Amino acid sequence: MKGISTVLITISPEVSAQMRPPRALYPKGFKIGNSLGRPGMRSLQKQVLRDALELLNQNTRPGDTVTLEYPDYGEQYEPPRVKKL
Amino acid sequence: MIVELSCSYRAEFRFANLLANMPISRKCVPFTPFDRELSKSTIAIVTAGGVHLQDQEPFNIADELGDLGYREIPADVDSSRLMVTHHHYDHRDADEDINVVFPIDVLRDLEGEGIIGGIARKHIGYGYTQQLKAMYEGTAREIANEIDRGSRADVVILTGG
Numbered sequence: 209m210k211g212i213s214t215v216l217i218t219i220s221p222e223v224s225a226q227m228r229p230p231r232a233l234y235p236k237g238f239k240i241g242n243s244l245g246r247p248g249m250r251s252l253q254k255q256v257l258r259d260a261l262e263l264l265n266q267n268t269r270p271g272d273t274v275t276l277e278y279p280d281y282g283e284q285y286e287p288p289r290v291k292k293l
Numbered sequence: 294m295i296v297e298l299s300c301s302y303r304a305e306f307r308f309a310n311l312l313a314n315m316p317i318s319r320k321c322v323p324f325t326p327f328d329r330e331l332s333k334s335t336i337a338i339v340t341a342g343g344v345h346l347q348d349q350e351p352f353n354i355a356d357e358l359g360d361l362g363y364r365e366i367p368a369d370v371d372s373s374r375l376m377v378t379h380h381h382y383d384h385r386d387a388d389e390d391i392n393v394v395f396p397i398d399v400l401r402d403l404e405g406e407g408i409i410g411g412i413a414r415k416h417i418g419y420g421y422t423q424q425l426k427a428m429y430e431g432t433a434r435e436i437a438n439e440i441d442r443g444s445r446a447d448v449v450i451l452t453g454g
Binding site for chain 2: 215220250260265
């Protein structure tokens with residue numbers, strides 16, 4: 209079979225949506241440089257990665273980004289916005 | 294002429310020859326269905342976070358246009374031997390724990406728990422570039438080939454910085 213299934217973990221959902229990724233998870237409020245969570249937070253990192261992989265078995269719409277919340281992450285950050293021309 | 298693909302692998306295949314000679318429609322999503330069990334699947338990581346081995350050539354951050362290259366990272370890598378060279382995000386957290394952008398140890402945990410089947414032979418790190426067309430038409434295809442031929446991956450997890 210041609211092609212490999214992919215899942216994107218994005219912390220810039222507006223920006224990455226422009227590329228229309230087949231499957232994407234946005235862990236809400238994570239800052240750039242923290243795709244999986246903060247350093248050393250292994251159980252949170254594991255949960256984010258599991259949730260991303262679970263998208264493979266869900267009926268997601270190609271090009272859509274799924275947003276999930278992770279309260280254990282702590283302080284939340286605003287994602288970068290796409291500049292409107 | 295504009296071709297709008299439906300979002301399936303089969304449609305992609307049917308139009309493959311047509312697409313070879315025209316720019317891809319902005320509405321096309323090259324979606325590959327997943328019809329395996331995760332617990333029997335092999336996972337590779339491809340990151341745009343500038344990750345590479347300490348003894349590999351760092352990405353070129355002196356040139357504002359960036360670097361179109363990529364680095365192969367083996368499955369058995371010691372995560373403490375990985376580093377980040379990237380000048381467009383704050384990677385201090387990744388310097389402390391590379392798993393925040395390159396979750397290789399997290400994958401090992403999931404493999405140990407039987408949630409995934411295995412870890413691919415080859416993973417890829419690439420860095421910042423402003424040369425998006427060359428990235429899309431060149432490097433991205435090379436990376437896809439590396440994954441397709443060399444990694445034996447069933448699934449790719451993509452991360453940014």
